[in-house]
Amino acid sequence: MSTRYDAIVIGGGHNGLTAAAYLARAGRKVLVLERRHVLGGAAVSEELHPGFTFSVCSYVVSLLRPHIIRELELARHGLEIIPLDCSFLPLPDGDSLARWGDPERTRREVARFSRRDSERLHEFGLAMTQLCRFAKRIIDSPAPDPASLDPRELMKLLRLGQAMRGDSTDLRWLNYKLLTMSAADFLGLWFESDVLKAPMSVSGIIGTFLGVRSPGTAYVLLHHYMGEIDGAYRAWGFSKGGTGGVSLAIANAALAHGAEIREEAPVARVLVHGGKATGVVLENGDEIHAGAVLSSVDPNLTFMKLVGEEHLEDEFVGNIRNYKLRGSSGKVNLALDRLPEFACRPGDGPHLYGDIAIAPGIDYLERAYDDAKYGDFSSRPYINVVVPSLVDPSVAPPGKHVMSCFVQYAPFDIKEGPQRWPERREAFGDAVVDTLAEYIPGLRESILYRQVLTPWDLQEEFGLTEGNIFQGELSHEQLLFQRPTAGWARYRTPVDGLWSCGSATHPGGGIMGSPGELAAKTLLASRSV
Amino acid sequence: MPVPTPFHPRTSELCHSLLWKEWSGYYAVRSFDTCHEREYFALRHSAGLIDVSPLFKADLRGPGAADLLSLVTVRNLRKLRVGRVTYLCWCDDDGKVVDDGTVTRLGDTHYRLTGNGPLCAWLDRYTDGFDVEIEDTTEAYGALALQGPTSRAILVEAAGPEVEKLKFFRAMEARIGGVPVGITRTGYTGDLGYEVWVGRDDALAVWDRLMEIGRRYRIQPAGLDAMDVTRVEAGFVLCGVDYFAAHHCLIDERKSSPYEIGLGWAVNLEREPFVGQQALRAEVERGPVWKFAGLEYDWDDYEALFDSHGLPPQVPSGAWRDAVPLYDQRRRQIGQATSGAWSPIMKKNVALATLRPAHAEPGSRLRIEVTVEYERHTIGATVLPTPFFDPPRKKA
Numbered sequence: 001m002s003t004r005y006d007a008i009v010i011g012g013g014h015n016g017l018t019a020a021a022y023l024a025r026a027g028r029k030v031l032v033l034e035r036r037h038v039l040g041g042a043a044v045s046e047e048l049h050p051g052f053t054f055s056v057c058s059y060v061v062s063l064l065r066p067h068i069i070r071e072l073e074l075a076r077h078g079l080e081i082i083p084l085d086c087s088f089l090p091l092p093d094g095d096s097l098a099r100w101g102d103p104e105r106t107r108r109e110v111a112r113f114s115r116r117d118s119e120r121l122h123e124f125g126l127a128m129t130q131l132c133r134f135a136k137r138i139i140d141s142p143a144p145d146p147a148s149l150d151p152r153e154l155m156k157l158l159r160l161g162q163a164m165r166g167d168s169t170d171l172r173w174l175n176y177k178l179l180t181m182s183a184a185d186f187l188g189l190w191f192e193s194d195v196l197k198a199p200m201s202v203s204g205i206i207g208t209f210l211g212v213r214s215p216g217t218a219y220v221l222l223h224h225y226m227g228e229i230d231g232a233y234r235a236w237g238f239s240k241g242g243t244g245g246v247s248l249a250i251a252n253a254a255l256a257h258g259a260e261i262r263e264e265a266p267v268a269r270v271l272v273h274g275g276k277a278t279g280v281v282l283e284n285g286d287e288i289h290a291g292a293v294l295s296s297v298d299p300n301l302t303f304m305k306l307v308g309e310e311h312l313e314d315e316f317v318g319n320i321r322n323y324k325l326r327g328s329s330g331k332v333n334l335a336l337d338r339l340p341e342f343a344c345r346p347g348d349g350p351h352l353y354g355d356i357a358i359a360p361g362i363d364y365l366e367r368a369y370d371d372a373k374y375g376d377f378s379s380r381p382y383i384n385v386v387v388p389s390l391v392d393p394s395v396a397p398p399g400k401h402v403m404s405c406f407v408q409y410a411p412f413d414i415k416e417g418p419q420r421w422p423e424r425r426e427a428f429g430d431a432v433v434d435t436l437a438e439y440i441p442g443l444r445e446s447i448l449y450r451q452v453l454t455p456w457d458l459q460e461e462f463g464l465t466e467g468n469i470f471q472g473e474l475s476h477e478q479l480l481f482q483r484p485t486a487g488w489a490r491y492r493t494p495v496d497g498l499w500s501c502g503s504a505t506h507p508g509g510g511i512m513g514s515p516g517e518l519a520a521k522t523l524l525a526s527r528s529v
Numbered sequence: 530m531p532v533p534t535p536f537h538p539r540t541s542e543l544c545h546s547l548l549w550k551e552w553s554g555y556y557a558v559r560s561f562d563t564c565h566e567r568e569y570f571a572l573r574h575s576a577g578l579i580d581v582s583p584l585f586k587a588d589l590r591g592p593g594a595a596d597l598l599s600l601v602t603v604r605n606l607r608k609l610r611v612g613r614v615t616y617l618c619w620c621d622d623d624g625k626v627v628d629d630g631t632v633t634r635l636g637d638t639h640y641r642l643t644g645n646g647p648l649c650a651w652l653d654r655y656t657d658g659f660d661v662e663i664e665d666t667t668e669a670y671g672a673l674a675l676q677g678p679t680s681r682a683i684l685v686e687a688a689g690p691e692v693e694k695l696k697f698f699r700a701m702e703a704r705i706g707g708v709p710v711g712i713t714r715t716g717y718t719g720d721l722g723y724e725v726w727v728g729r730d731d732a733l734a735v736w737d738r739l740m741e742i743g744r745r746y747r748i749q750p751a752g753l754d755a756m757d758v759t760r761v762e763a764g765f766v767l768c769g770v771d772y773f774a775a776h777h778c779l780i781d782e783r784k785s786s787p788y789e790i791g792l793g794w795a796v797n798l799e800r801e802p803f804v805g806q807q808a809l810r811a812e813v814e815r816g817p818v819w820k821f822a823g824l825e826y827d828w829d830d831y832e833a834l835f836d837s838h839g840l841p842p843q844v845p846s847g848a849w850r851d852a853v854p855l856y857d858q859r860r861r862q863i864g865q866a867t868s869g870a871w872s873p874i875m876k877k878n879v880a881l882a883t884l885r886p887a888h889a890e891p892g893s894r895l896r897i898e899v900t901v902e903y904e905r906h907t908i909g910a911t912v913l914p915t916p917f918f919d920p921p922r923k924k925a
Contacts, residue, residue, distance in 0.1 A: 100530075102530060104531070104551065104553060104554025105530050105531075105554065107554065107647070108532070108554055115649055115650070115665055116649060116650045116653055117650075118647070118650075119647035119648075119649060119650030119651070120650050122776075122777050123776055123777070126776075126777060126778075126779060129779060130779065168781075
C-alpha cells in the first residue's frame with residue numbers, strides 16, 4: 001500500500017466518523033477502518049429479519065450536539081430525527097402512568113399518584129434546565145486540566161467558575177448535590193411518589209453497574225437529560241431508519257469532504273516506531289501509514305490489544321486496567337406481527353409512541369440490581385422499550401412492528417464466567433420476554449424473530465469491552481479530566497501520534513459526537529497533521 | 530389533551546365558532562361566535578356568562594388556616610371577616626410573585642384560595658406546625674362568572690333577594706334551582722358581576738337556570754376573548770402574560786415583585802413575618818426597579834401613521850399579548866407593553882405596561898412601537914392611571 005494518509009481513524013462508529021468528517025473538512029486526507037461489514041459501531045441499523053430493520057444497540061437520539069449537526073450539515077446528509085412524545089410506565093396492578101409533552105396532561109396523570117408531585121414537575125424541569133445550561137458549557141469543549149499551572153488552563157477553569165457565578169446559590173448547591181447523590185435521593189428532593197421517581201431514576205443507572213440508590217447516579221441522570229432536539233432539552237427522538245441513520249449521515253458528510261471509508265477492514269495493531277504511532281497493520285497484513293492514528297475503540301482495545309503493553313509505561317497500563325468498563329446491560333430486539341397491546345392501556349394509543357419503561361418502583365429496580373451484584377442477570381429487569389415502527393414505517397412491513405428492548409441488569413461478569421454468556425443467552429432473552437408478557441399478555445405469540453444481545457455479544461460483535469455501552473462507566477472518577485484516565489483526557493495518548501476519539505474520552509458516551517469532534521479539533525489545533 | 534369542564538356539555542353545544550383554547554388543561558371557549566364582539570358588549574351592557582372552572586381552588590380548613598394563609602400570602606387574613614373576599618398575591622423568599630388570586634373566608638376556620646396555577650404544592654412547603662387541612666377543590670367545583678350590568682337582576686331572580694344586598698367582594702351561600710351554590714361578588718371584568726361556585730355534579734342545572742332566567746336580561750355565554758378585553762380595560766394583570774410565576778422562571782429578570790406589577794397596595798408589610806417580607810421591605814426602601822402602568826396610544830399619531838400608508842386606522846380586533854417595546858423621547862428602551870386592546874366602550878387604544886419608575890407617573894409621555902404594513906414605527910403614548918374603565922355600578 002503506497003497511499004499515505006494524514007490520519008487513520010480506527011473504528012467506523014459515530015465518533016470515529018465524526019472525527020474523520022471534521023478532519024476531512026479541514027482538508028486532511030483521512031481513512032476510516034471499520035472491522036464489521038456495516039458502519040455505525042453501536043449506532044447501527046441492520047435488517048436482521050426480512051423487512052425488519054433494527055437499531056441493534058443504541059436506539060434513541062438526543063445528545064447529538066446541535067453544532068455538530070450544523071457544522072457537518074448532517075440534515076443535508078440524511079439525518080432525520082423524529083421526537084418521542086410520551087414516557088409510558090405500565091404498572092403490575094393494572095394502573096399506569098404516561099408523561100406527555102403536554103404539561104397539563106402530565107400533571108393530571110401524575111396527580112393520580114401524588115398531587116404534590118404533579119405540581120412540582122415544572123420546578124424540577126426548570127432546575128434540570130439550569131443544570132443542563134451549566135453542563136453544556138462543559139461538554140462542548142475539551143476538559144480543563146486542574147493539575148496544570150499553564151495560565152490557559154487556569155483561565156479555562158476560571159471561565160467555568162464564572163459561568164457558575166451567574167447562577168444562584170441554590171443552584172450551585174444543587175450542582176454539588178447532583179454530583180454526590182443517588183438518582184433516587186436526588187429525585188426525592190422534589191418528588192414523593194415511587195411511580196414517578198422510578199421511571200425517572202433509571203436514567204441515572206443506564207450503562208453503569210450501579211443501582212438507583214447508589215451515590216453518584218444523579219449525574220448520569222443529567223447526562224440523559226441534557227440532550228436537546230431543536231433547542232428543547234430532554235427531548236429524545238428516533239433516527240429515521242434506526243440509529244444507523246445518524247452514523248450514515250455523518251459518514252456521508254465525511255465522504256463529501258473526501259474521506260475514505262473501508263468496511264471489513266479490521267485493524268490488527270497500531271504501528272509504533274520509536275514511541276510514535278506511524279500507522280496500522282490490518283488483520284490481512286496490509287500496512288497503512290499516516291501522520292496520526294485516531295482510535296475510536298475503547299482504551300482496553302486500543303492500548304492492550306492494538307498498541308501493546310510493551311510500548312506503554314506500567315503506571316499507564318495500570319490506570320487502563322483499572323478503568324471501569326463492567327457492562328451491565330443487554331438488548332433484546334423483537335420483530336412483531338402486530339402492535340404490542342398493554343393490558344393496562346389497551347389499543348393503539350399515543351402512549352406507545354414514546355419510550356416505555358418497565359420500572360414499577362424503586363425497590364423493583366434495586367432488586368434488579370441485587371441480582372446483578374452477585375453475578376446474575378436480573379430475573380425481573382428494568383426494560384426500556386421503544387416501538388420505532390410506529391413513527392417510522394420504513395423499519396417494518398405494513399402492520400408489523402419492531403420492538404427494541406434495552407435491558408438492565410445483565411452483568412458482564414456472570415457467576416459462571418463471562419465466556420459462558422452464550423449458554424445463558426436464551427434464558428436471558430426469556431427473562432425479558434416473560435417480564436414484558438406480564439404487561440403485554442399477547443407478546444409471546446406475536447414474536448416473529450428475536451435477537452438477544454448479552455454483554456458478551458456486545459464485546460465480541462461490537463468491540464465494546466465487557467459490553468459497556470459507554471466505553472466506560474460515566475462515574476465521577478472517569479469523567480471530565482479523568483476520562484479515560486488522569487493526564488490523558490485531552491485526546492492525546494502516551495504514544496505520540498496516537499489519539500483517542502471515542503466515548504471513552506470527554507464528555508463520554510451516547511450518540512453525542514463530541515469525543516470525535518473535540519479530538520479532531522484538538523488534533524488540528526496541534527498542527528501535527 | 531385537555532379535558533372538559535363541568536359545563537362542557539352546554540358550552541360545546543353553543544360554541545358554533547369551534548374556537549377553543551387550552552386553559553390549565555381544560556377546554557375553554559375563546560369565543561362562541563367567530564367574533565367575540567357580541568360577547569364583549571353583553572359583558573358591558575347586559576350580562577355575560579363565562580365558564581371559569583379551570584381556576585385553581587384550594588379549601589383550607591382548621592384553626593391554623595388563617596395563620597398559614599397570612600404566612601404564605603402578602604395579606605393578614607386573620608383580619609378578613611367571614612363572608613368576605615380579598616384579592617392578593619403570594620411571593621417566594623425573594624419577594625417575587627408566585628401567583629395572584631382571591632381568598633374567601635367561608636367560615637370561622639374555612640378559607641378558599643383561588644389562583645392561576647396549582648396551589649397545593651406551594652402551600653405544602655409551609656404547612657408544618659399549622660393545624661390545617663388543605664383540599665384541592667379545583668375538580669370538585671365548577672365556577673361561572675356572571676358579569677355585567679344585568680347580572681344582579683338575574684342572580685336575584687335565580688338565587689333570592691339576599692343577592693341584592695351582597696356588597697363588592699363579599700360572599701354568600703344560596704340555592705339556584707334547588708342546588709346549593711356559593712356566590713361571591715367578584716370577577717375579572719372590572720364591572721358589576723358575580724362568581725358562582727357549584728359542585729361539579731350540579732353544574733349543568735345552575736347553568737341552565739341562569740341561562741333561562743337570563744334570557745329576559747339579555748344574558749350571553751361569553752368566552753375568554755371577550756373577557757380578555759374587559760380585563761385590560763379593568764387594568765388587571767394576567768399571570769403568564771403581564772408577569773410570570775417566580776417559581777417557574779428560568780432567569781431572575783423574568784420575576785416581578787408585587788410593587789412592580791401594581792399589587793403593592795395588597796401588601797401588608799408591617800406585621801408578623803410572612804414569606805418574602807424581608808425582601809419586600811428592602812425593596813420598598815430601595816424602590817422597585819419596574820412599575821406597572823396603563824398607557825393610551827396617541828390617536829392622532831396612530832391615525833397619521835396608517836394614513837401615511839394609505840390606510841384607515843386599524844384597531845386590534847381583540848386583546849393582544851405579544852409584548853412591544855416602549856421608548857423614551859431619546860429612543861432608549863424604558864420598558865414594554867405586555868398586553869393591550871382597543872376599548873370599544875371608551876374608544877381608546879390602551880395597553881398595560883411595565884416601565885422604569887421615572888416614566889411611570891400618570892401623564893408621562895413616551896413612545897410605543899406600532900407595526901404597519903410590516904414596518905415598525907414608534908408613536909406617542911401617555912401613561913394613564915388604571916383601571917381605564919371603572920363604572921360606579923361595580924361597587925354600587
